[in-house]
Amino acid sequence: MKILIADDDALSRRLLEKTLLRDGYEVISVADGRQAVNCLSDSDAPRLALLDWMMPELDGPGVCREIRQRHDQLYAYIILLTSRESKEDVVAGLESGADDYLVKPFNVDELKARLRCGQRILHLEDRLVEAREEMRFKATHDHLTALWNRGVIMDLLTRELARSQRENGSTALLLGDIDHFKSVNDTHGHLVGDQVLREVARRMLLAVRSYDFVGRYGGEEFLIVLNNCDPVSAFPRADQIRASIGDRPIQTDAGPLKISMSFGVLISHDWGHRPADELLREVDTAMYAAKSAGRNCSKLARPSDDTRDFVPAERSSREPSS
Amino acid sequence: MDSPQSSASASVNLQELLNRVDNDRQLLHELLSIFKEEFPGNLRNLRVAVAAGNLSEVAKLSHTLKGTLSNLAVAAGAASAAALEHAARSGDSTRVQAAFSDFDKTVAGLISEFEACLAEAHPS
Numbered sequence: 001m002k003i004l005i006a007d008d009d010a011l012s013r014r015l016l017e018k019t020l021l022r023d024g025y026e027v028i029s030v031a032d033g034r035q036a037v038n039c040l041s042d043s044d045a046p047r048l049a050l051l052d053w054m055m056p057e058l059d060g061p062g063v064c065r066e067i068r069q070r071h072d073q074l075y076a077y078i079i080l081l082t083s084r085e086s087k088e089d090v091v092a093g094l095e096s097g098a099d100d101y102l103v104k105p106f107n108v109d110e111l112k113a114r115l116r117c118g119q120r121i122l123h124l125e126d127r128l129v130e131a132r133e134e135m136r137f138k139a140t141h142d143h144l145t146a147l148w149n150r151g152v153i154m155d156l157l158t159r160e161l162a163r164s165q166r167e168n169g170s171t172a173l174l175l176g177d178i179d180h181f182k183s184v185n186d187t188h189g190h191l192v193g194d195q196v197l198r199e200v201a202r203r204m205l206l207a208v209r210s211y212d213f214v215g216r217y218g219g220e221e222f223l224i225v226l227n228n229c230d231p232v233s234a235f236p237r238a239d240q241i242r243a244s245i246g247d248r249p250i251q252t253d254a255g256p257l258k259i260s261m262s263f264g265v266l267i268s269h270d271w272g273h274r275p276a277d278e279l280l281r282e283v284d285t286a287m288y289a290a291k292s293a294g295r296n297c298s299k300l301a302r303p304s305d306d307t308r309d310f311v312p313a314e315r316s317s318r319e320p321s322s
Numbered sequence: 323m324d325s326p327q328s329s330a331s332a333s334v335n336l337q338e339l340l341n342r343v344d345n346d347r348q349l350l351h352e353l354l355s356i357f358k359e360e361f362p363g364n365l366r367n368l369r370v371a372v373a374a375g376n377l378s379e380v381a382k383l384s385h386t387l388k389g390t391l392s393n394l395a396v397a398a399g400a401a402s403a404a405a406l407e408h409a410a411r412s413g414d415s416t417r418v419q420a421a422f423s424d425f426d427k428t429v430a431g432l433i434s435e436f437e438a439c440l441a442e443a444h445p446s
Binding site for chain 1: 342352356388392394395
């Protein structure tokens, strides 16, 4: 484990370095408080630190205060190691944000034991962060496909619409529904249906840019938000995404299945930047128009009543089997 | 193993010092080399600060020396440095002069004592 030693006294520094190296630590040494703050602010910063109190540039308690003001990093366990031994100093040191306090000259066994305490605390923190991240992921993602869940994709859509309105740009909404998905479930069972949903999600993610959003909107419905999307190329791009779903069979436990999707497509710029729920109603209508037009195609939602067909020339070769 | 009990110095507790470095005589040599290099300069700076009545500097330097000497198991020297630091923080120049004089006497010949220690504690 990495550990930082900050001490302006070369002799103390060397003694600590050697003691900790012998105990298996990876040691980084600095001679003043400012260097200590910089080191503890690195992306790959040590999580354990032994700080002297009196140092040039910034003293040990000053380092603690600066580090504790930052909340964007993993917790660093800090021990003040100093020859200031009054109770007032101990209290002031701990109040500055140090986790522990040791008086020089240190006893080697005590120092090692206190560092092991620090490691236990850091391990506990890691487990808490891991649990929090897992909960955060579960709260924001669909458990089956690992796409954004409905609540999050709606929030992202609202945010993107506001941004494109502010910047006079355009956002494309793609609402897609797997064709004849019910018959996949009825014929092959829900486990195979789940395999289809997962693979469709994976193909959609591969087909979009890293900064676009893909979410599971409902059972077999997916919402894709193409950010900052050029209105002219939005529809062809949307249809490429649709084509990428059905361009080869999906391998399942029931064998390869030909799957297609129907898409409603809406370009926010065409609609004068209306609210998300209104746009969703319109794109939903366009998606049902694609279904009515024979499926495996995309329909563009337009403010006027007409909707533009977009049926790929090769569609007949990609009709779903179910 | 050498016999650390037969220390040549009344000031340096060689047994304690060897415990502190986990009986690593190579490290002991390294630490004493650092001490020999840095101590004369620190003592000189301390003397200048005392003469100039720069009590904050006296407090800082005597604090550093207190840490160094305690790391090297020189209990009397560390205690004398602590008394000097305390006097400097109290702001009493007269006490500082007296405490420095005491400290100066305590650490006189310390480097020679360490040389003797090194002779006793050959690198393993």
